[in-house]
Amino acid sequence: MNILMTGGTGLIGSEFIRKYASEHSFTVVSRNANKARQVLGDSIQTLESIASITNIEAFDAVINLAGEPIADKRWTDTQKKKICDSRWNTTAELVAKINASDKPPKTLISGSAIGFYGNQGDRLVTEETHPHDEFTHDLCAKWETIANGVNMNRIRVATLRTGVVLSDKGGALDKMALPFKLGVGGTLGSGAQYLAWIHLQDMVRAIAFLLEHDACKGPFNLTAPEPVTNKAFSKSLASALGRPCLFNVPSFVMKMAMGESSTMILEGQCVIPKKLTTAGFKFDYPTVDEALSEIYSA
Template identity: 40%
Template sequence: MFTFRSKIPVSVPMAFHWHERPGALDRLLPPWENVQIEQRSDSIDPGSRVVLRMSLGGLPLRWVAEHTELHPNDYFRDLQVSGPFSRWEHTHRFHTDDEGNCVLEDQVDYRIPGGSLGQRLGKSTVEQMLVQMFRYRHDTTTHDLIAHARYQERSPMKIAITGASGLVGSQLAPFLTTGGHEVVSISRSAGENTIQWDIKNQQIDAAALEGIDAVIHLAGESVVGRWTDKKKEAIRRSRVDGTTLLAKTLAGLQTPPKVLVCASAMGFYGDRGDEILTESSPAGDGFLADVCQEWEASADPARQAGIRVAHARLGIVLSPKGGALKQMLTPFKLGVGGKIGNGKQWWSWISLDDVIGALHHIMMNETIHGPVNLTAPKAMTNLEFTKVLGSVLSRPTFLPVPAFAAKLALGEMADEMLLSSCRMEPKVLESTTYPFRDPNLERCLRKLLGRQ
């Protein structure tokens, strides 16, 4: 029997409703585990099932769980139908403490396969896995609920997201739905809760955007890869043309949204050495700086129509599911990771959860408009970042990547993204009292990689 308990500073009904809403499972899956949701029910009613696809020791595995009991504001229970354990019964309990706060208790009655031998060999490993998993789950639940509680007096919103299937969007959407908001996707593909658009032909279903309260615009061609002329044009066009289409359409609506939050990037500032960069710092030089300036200016039609527009200048987003950290993990785990170039370039990093939290903060805070640096309070040099990651993974970091090798492999992208120095500070977030979840790099990486 395994039990993990945490106090959450919200009421029991609020915490229970969070678990009932679509998106809760997405938010609770540990990012270091290779797990995909294959099938789900949008409820925790008895009889509803979840099918997870994962790997165990490199072998593919399906875990089927069925909800068996539901007692609102008290507990709900699910049982493994098939999966890696001989037995797995998970009870989620909710209590109210003397101060009126929720005490969340996860209790798992499990049995390891293989009898007494399996118990002897696997017990400590499974216990450690459960501690890491439920520590992550409770931390995520707590911070998500605190974020939503700040605005619990507000009415639920209808929010449209472009790029909803990307690294940020795939977690932002479930974060918002667990807070009680309705989320629709703006996508090239047709589907349920989807508004279709075609950036190339500058077409979008404008009628479907009527009544939307907020739009979060994340879509754009990936910047990863060698920057050929064709790739650079795709990067620029996807951002500029997409934002132009969206801004003009929103400006022409009878009931436009109150706010448009557009993604931008740290590339706006270019390579600036040790200079501290705030939202008032001028643009830099280079391809990405030029793209970011044109990208942000493309939202002008919405701004001129009276819509509050904010530009989220993202730093290096940390998640083992994608982006820079995912690319770094394999060489670092093999013990062949190291600094890039001389390692003196500043890396402005931010956890994926803080990106999501900051986008929500910007959307809900009516005083925020214009550029907003989305980065942790303390940037790190590439050398410092390398040492911290190596320490978390318990691996050496003595094999540097020479600058010429990075340029040979990636060309212009290496110059502007890996070797350039950008020391951002999140002045707008700090001045509007955004509560960072992950301000410390080592603690952030330990949480993301299951090594707390």
């Protein structure tokens, strides 16, 4: 396939391109073409902006992964706007380009996150679960609504409600593992809150699965089939690193350090990938012990 991608230099996009570069052709939208080629190699094509796309009909599929990192900074009003605009505006530009084409790409795969569901406590969450109204829900709901603004009679849309992506190449796991590597790791808050996660390799394989299966439409939870509590995850992470799990960081400390964004860590969701497994996708790393063992085995 000839694929147009936004967010191609990020953790997920770059790994997808690395894994499937021999099977597909990629054009990556990036404001820094030199950086994109350094990260992704010279085989990719680059475009400086969505506005510069003159032949979107040349692409078989669009994979939209662009967006400001959601947990890197405190959620000030300015940062919230940046988080939202980076997702909403990029997606709106893509949708406008697609709808203006006489022969658009066949498939749009667009990012979202399990933040769509908001705080669900220990309730089992599938794609049919009614969301709790809060910032992350508002962010993801509008993001998905914009993506679904394409002409559904001409293009298939799948949205990726992604959990915490586990990898040794960056992302959240690096930050979670650091205290354990220093010998001061432990649970966060009550430890009873759930973490819905997915190994990076299963993440990119799942995107490829959705790309290749025309019957897959609508939202998909991209999380492993066995979410775990923070306490269980902390013990597994400590074991994988050969470090102790002795400490606890109280909720009020997390709130002081992270502000409102601490809710993503202190609340969580018990999300399962019901639609993905029903469609026939098989996980290589269905349990957190298998995932962390692979990541830290090298």
